[in-house]
Amino acid sequence: MEQRRMEGSLHRKKRVTIKHVAHEAGVSTQTVSRVINNRPDVAPETRQRINEIIKKLDYHPSVVARSLIQQRSYTLGVTTYGLQHVGPSRTLSGITHQAESKGYALLLNELVENEIGNPQSVIQDLLARQVDGIIWAVPETSTNLKWLEEINYEFSIPILFLTIGSHPEIPSVSINNYKGGCLATQHLLAQGYHSIGHISGPYDWWESQRRMDGWRDTLHKANIPVSKNHWAEGTWSSASGERAFKQLLEKYPEMDAIFVANDQMALGVLKEAHKRNLRIPEELGIVGFDGIPESAHFWPPLTTVYQDQHQLGCIAVDELVNIIEDQNRGMTKYSPKRLLLEPEIVVRASTIQENIPQ
Amino acid sequence: MEQRRMEGSLHRKKRVTIKHVAHEAGVSTQTVSRVINNRPDVAPETRQRINEIIKKLDYHPSVVARSLIQQRSYTLGVTTYGLQHVGPSRTLSGITHQAESKGYALLLNELVENEIGNPQSVIQDLLARQVDGIIWAVPETSTNLKWLEEINYEFSIPILFLTIGSHPEIPSVSINNYKGGCLATQHLLAQGYHSIGHISGPYDWWESQRRMDGWRDTLHKANIPVSKNHWAEGTWSSASGERAFKQLLEKYPEMDAIFVANDQMALGVLKEAHKRNLRIPEELGIVGFDGIPESAHFWPPLTTVYQDQHQLGCIAVDELVNIIEDQNRGMTKYSPKRLLLEPEIVVRASTIQENIPQ
DNA sequence: CTGAAAGCGCTTACAG
DNA sequence: CTGAAAGCGCTTACAG
Numbered sequence: 001m002e003q004r005r006m007e008g009s010l011h012r013k014k015r016v017t018i019k020h021v022a023h024e025a026g027v028s029t030q031t032v033s034r035v036i037n038n039r040p041d042v043a044p045e046t047r048q049r050i051n052e053i054i055k056k057l058d059y060h061p062s063v064v065a066r067s068l069i070q071q072r073s074y075t076l077g078v079t080t081y082g083l084q085h086v087g088p089s090r091t092l093s094g095i096t097h098q099a100e101s102k103g104y105a106l107l108l109n110e111l112v113e114n115e116i117g118n119p120q121s122v123i124q125d126l127l128a129r130q131v132d133g134i135i136w137a138v139p140e141t142s143t144n145l146k147w148l149e150e151i152n153y154e155f156s157i158p159i160l161f162l163t164i165g166s167h168p169e170i171p172s173v174s175i176n177n178y179k180g181g182c183l184a185t186q187h188l189l190a191q192g193y194h195s196i197g198h199i200s201g202p203y204d205w206w207e208s209q210r211r212m213d214g215w216r217d218t219l220h221k222a223n224i225p226v227s228k229n230h231w232a233e234g235t236w237s238s239a240s241g242e243r244a245f246k247q248l249l250e251k252y253p254e255m256d257a258i259f260v261a262n263d264q265m266a267l268g269v270l271k272e273a274h275k276r277n278l279r280i281p282e283e284l285g286i287v288g289f290d291g292i293p294e295s296a297h298f299w300p301p302l303t304t305v306y307q308d309q310h311q312l313g314c315i316a317v318d319e320l321v322n323i324i325e326d327q328n329r330g331m332t333k334y335s336p337k338r339l340l341l342e343p344e345i346v347v348r349a350s351t352i353q354e355n356i357p358q
Numbered sequence: 359m360e361q362r363r364m365e366g367s368l369h370r371k372k373r374v375t376i377k378h379v380a381h382e383a384g385v386s387t388q389t390v391s392r393v394i395n396n397r398p399d400v401a402p403e404t405r406q407r408i409n410e411i412i413k414k415l416d417y418h419p420s421v422v423a424r425s426l427i428q429q430r431s432y433t434l435g436v437t438t439y440g441l442q443h444v445g446p447s448r449t450l451s452g453i454t455h456q457a458e459s460k461g462y463a464l465l466l467n468e469l470v471e472n473e474i475g476n477p478q479s480v481i482q483d484l485l486a487r488q489v490d491g492i493i494w495a496v497p498e499t500s501t502n503l504k505w506l507e508e509i510n511y512e513f514s515i516p517i518l519f520l521t522i523g524s525h526p527e528i529p530s531v532s533i534n535n536y537k538g539g540c541l542a543t544q545h546l547l548a549q550g551y552h553s554i555g556h557i558s559g560p561y562d563w564w565e566s567q568r569r570m571d572g573w574r575d576t577l578h579k580a581n582i583p584v585s586k587n588h589w590a591e592g593t594w595s596s597a598s599g600e601r602a603f604k605q606l607l608e609k610y611p612e613m614d615a616i617f618v619a620n621d622q623m624a625l626g627v628l629k630e631a632h633k634r635n636l637r638i639p640e641e642l643g644i645v646g647f648d649g650i651p652e653s654a655h656f657w658p659p660l661t662t663v664y665q666d667q668h669q670l671g672c673i674a675v676d677e678l679v680n681i682i683e684d685q686n687r688g689m690t691k692y693s694p695k696r697l698l699l700e701p702e703i704v705v706r707a708s709t710i711q712e713n714i715p716q
Numbered sequence: 717c718t719g720a721a722a723g724c725g726c727t728t729a730c731a732g
Numbered sequence: 733c734t735g736a737a738a739g740c741g742c743t744t745a746c747a748g
Contacts, residue, residue: 015429015514017741028719033743043717063486064431065741067422069724071373075487078466083454084668089447096441096468105487108436108466110454128421129433129463156373238655267655274657297596297625299632299657310442375725386735391727401733423725426740 016059024053036061063105067130072328076320077126077134079109079119085236086264086292087309091137091162094313102321107131111138119147123155133158133320137313140164140206158327160320162312165206171323171336173316177207180305180343181214184259184287187303189222191351193257193285196224198231199244199269201261208233211261211289230255234265241265242272249276257285257351263295266302270350274299285351289343300349307343315339374417382411394419421463425488430686434678435484435492437467437477443594444622444650445667449495449520452671460679465489469496477505481513491516491678495671498522498564516685518678520670523564529681529694531674535565538663538701539572542617542645545661547580549709551615551643554582556589557602557627559619566591569619569647588613592623599623600630607634615643615709621653624660628708632657643709658707665701673697 018036022029027046034042035050042050053059067073078095082088092108099106107129109122126134136159138144145167153169161172188196198215201208212231219226229251234240241260245268248255260266266288270280278284280300288295291306319339376394380387385404392400393408400408411417425431434457440446450466457464465487467480484492494517496502503525511527519530546554556573559566570589577584587609592598599618603626606613618624624646628638636642638658646653649664677697 015741019741029742030719030744031717034718037743041717046717060482060486062426062488062741064422064425064488065724066743067724068420068426068726068741069743071724073422075465083451084444084448086442086444086447089444089450090442092447093441093468096466097470100468105483106466107433108454108464110451110458112455124418125463128418130420130422238652242655264652267652271655271657271659294596294622294625294652297600297629299629301629373725377725387726388728388735389733392734395727399733404733420725423740424727426725426742427727429740 015062016057018059018061020057021050021053021059024057025050071130072132073105073130074103075105075107075129075131076317077107077109077123077129077131078137079111079122079126079134080137081111081114081139083110087262087290088137090309091313091316094310094315095135095137095317096313097310098314098317102317104132104317104321114138114141114144119144120151123159127156131157133160133324135160135162135316135320137162137316140166141202141204142206143204158320158323160316160323162316163207165210168338169336171319171338173312173319173339173341175207175307175309175312176340176342177210178214178217180289180307181211181259182218183214183343183345184211184289184305185215185218187345187347188257188259188285188287188351189218191257191281191285193351194224195252195254195256196230197248197252197255197258199234199241199248199258199260199265200231201234201236201265203233208261211259215259234261236262236264238264238268238271241268243268245269245272256283257287259287259289261289263288263290263292263298263302263304266295266304267298270298270302281349281351281353287345287351291346295346296348298350303348303351304346305343306346308341312341315341373420374415376417376419378415379408379411379417382415383408429488430490431463431488432461433463433465433487433489434675435465435467435481435487435489437469437480437484437492437494437496439469439472439496441468445620445648446495448667449671449674452668452673453493453495453675454671455668456672456675460675462490462675462679472496472499472502477502478509481517485514489515491518491682493518493520493674493678495520495674498524499560499562500564501562516678516681518674518681520674521565523568526696527694529677529696531670531677531697531699533565533665533667533670534698534700535568536572536575538647538665539569539617540576541572541701541703542569542647542663543573543576545703545705546615546617546643546645546709547576549615549639549643551709552582553610553612553614554588555606555610555613555616557592557599557606557616557618557623558589559592559594559623561591566619569617573617592619594620594622596622596626596629599626601626603627603630614641615645617645617647619647621646621648621650621656621660621662624653624662625656628656628660639707639709639711645703645709649704654706656708661706661709662704663701664704666699670699673699 018029022032163174200212232244232247234244288302288304291304295302295304376387376390380390558570590602590605592602646660646662649662653660653662
């Protein structure tokens with residue numbers, strides 16, 4: 001081991017700047033700037049010489065300096081919530097991949113509470129760091145977008161919202177949760193179930209409401225009455241699913257099938273069903289929501305409504321970058337788009353009697 | 359709706375700068391700077407007047423300009439891998455929370471492959487954005503830290519590594535995976551199981567190796583021979599767990615218990631066990647690893663080795679910030695620390711015959 | 717094809 | 733207690 005190694009990461013190298021390169025090459029910083037930005041008007045010899053020096057000195061332009069002068073940073077802000085859960089992290093993964101391929105860095109923020117005290121301070125933090133746009137990946141509840149009205153929908157940079165239903169004035173990307181609720185319920189009806197209960201997420205969440213609306217409307221269309229006793233509220237966790245299921249069994253004893261608003265809660269239902277020796281799918285059909293990879297390995301494998309949350313993140317980045325770049329091109333007509341991704345039902349053994357190949 | 363609203367987020371406001379505030383207050387920018395940085399030497403009246411103007415103009419200092427002049431950004435880089443999985447996202451969640459409480463922003467990067475082509479370009483990207491330090495949250499494999507030697511352990515800023523076992527020269531925080539493997543196996547032995555198989559993660563991963571070492575050493579200590587036929591390799595996914603379990607049943611028919619290197623794979627084992635009508639825990643005891651919340655709702659509920667990945671992220675931030683701040687205080691003696699967090703076993707019905715209260 | 721000047725929005729010495 | 737000057741590392745017009 002040589003001496004340098006012993007020092008470890010103690011040693012803080014000084015930054016190589018455009019001045020060093022210019023001096024070494026005997027040109028102005030201006031010309032170096034042209035080279036690193038791939039401008040056409042540089043003599044080929046000059047360009048090559050400078051490129052060699054850049055490599056030799058291991059020069060990397062400061063994005064910070066560039067951001068200051070250009071008033072943009074090629075960085076997107078991402079405000080998320082509930083990262084420890086599968087859904088939000090899959091979406092974030094889509095965001096990171098797509099941002100990378102579009103050449104943007106990501107400044108990440110996680111809210112501790114869905115009901116945010118002061119969203120504007122979060123946004124100000126991002127603005128102070130000169131982000132070019134923001135992805136607001138916080139699922140809508142009945143109150144957590146009120147601040148939009150208060151600030152009169154005015155932002156100094158584009159903000160794209162994920163998983164929201166209201167506020168058509170602003171650009172957003174969401175899954176068609178209503179459609180998902182319909183698909184789940186239609187499938188159960190088609191399998192011959194009649195008394196179909198529902199376990200929802202927190203009723204305050206827009207996603208919960210829409211999934212439930214899909215369930216209710218589908219039953220109405222089939223002339224099946226829906227009462228308060230036919231559903232119970234969970235919190236998305238498996239434990240809450242188990243709890244809600246117990247309540248439902250009391251309130252709705254004739255229930256022969258159940259649509260559960262996410263796969264985690266469905267897992268809790270399965271556990272309680274096993275405990276009571278309920279046969280699935282004969283005595284109880286179960287449909288989940290999300291389509292997490294694990295759901296194929298529940299026992300029995302779970303029929304579920306698949307939503308592509310990774311793609312949700314990808315599309316969010318695409319949309320936001322489009323808006324940013326349109327704006328920079330000086331396009332004044334900016335019409336907010338609302339995008340809806342369609343979920344798909346994945347049929348497995350928790351709702352069909354015959355064994356299908358798995 | 360008024361006119362302003364119709365314009366939506368089209369309108370790009372100009373940034374309010376320190377000059378505007380200074381001009382409005384009739385002082386120099388210097389004095390405003392003192393106020394926003396809470397320096398003591400400002401006349402109380404001046405301070406108050408400036409603060410009012412700051413509020414009135416909605417002024418927020420540019421972190422970018424500050425970063426340029428101070429050569430630091432109060433931003434940490436985070437390079438992660440496999441965000442769509444539960445573990446890494448829980449760790450990331452710990453990182454976001456702790457970074458926020460320490461006053462640091464986060465620049466997020468996700469590798470597409472664990473075996474990285476060019477880690478240095480990832481780091482250069484972060485350096486170009488003036489991050490103060492980096493958390494390298496990419497699980498170690500036998501080859502993906504080779505670049506450390508190539509660059510001779512020299513970084514221009516501190517880098518803290520997560521989930522690594524080699525390279526004691528660099529600061530790191532990891533879970534004691536070896537201990538976890540021991541705990542799992544000791545528990546199975548204590549329950550009276552004798553023929554204990556193992557499903558590992560990809561053998562190339564340091565975490566897999568250590569968990570397996572714990573299993574093997576514990577059996578050796580108990581004078582139980584261990585052969586190649588007693589373990590199989592998975593990829594962490596439930597599907598791979600199911601596959602590996604089928605192989606093991608062939609190779610090791612007398613197996614009466616199994617230690618599975620994560621909960622997802624254990625779920626796959628449970629599924630296959632149900633299919634074959636194996637009684638758990640009577641005919642087969644099962645222990646997982648991770649302690650994801652869902653594991654309490656598997657059927658039967660899964661005994662598992664709990665690791666606190668959220669805390670792992672928190673501690674990573676604490677350590678890195680300590681290193682950064684020591685360095686800024688000019689402390690030259692920086693001795694890299696390796697921290698190991700201890701896992702705990704959580705006993706549930708998949709390994710104990712008597713029903714314990716759940 | 718190349719360079720001198722100005723400036724992005726701050727902070728850091730240095731005077732007074 | 734306050735301000736004039738210089739500068740962080742770049743890019744943007746503007747000349748030539």
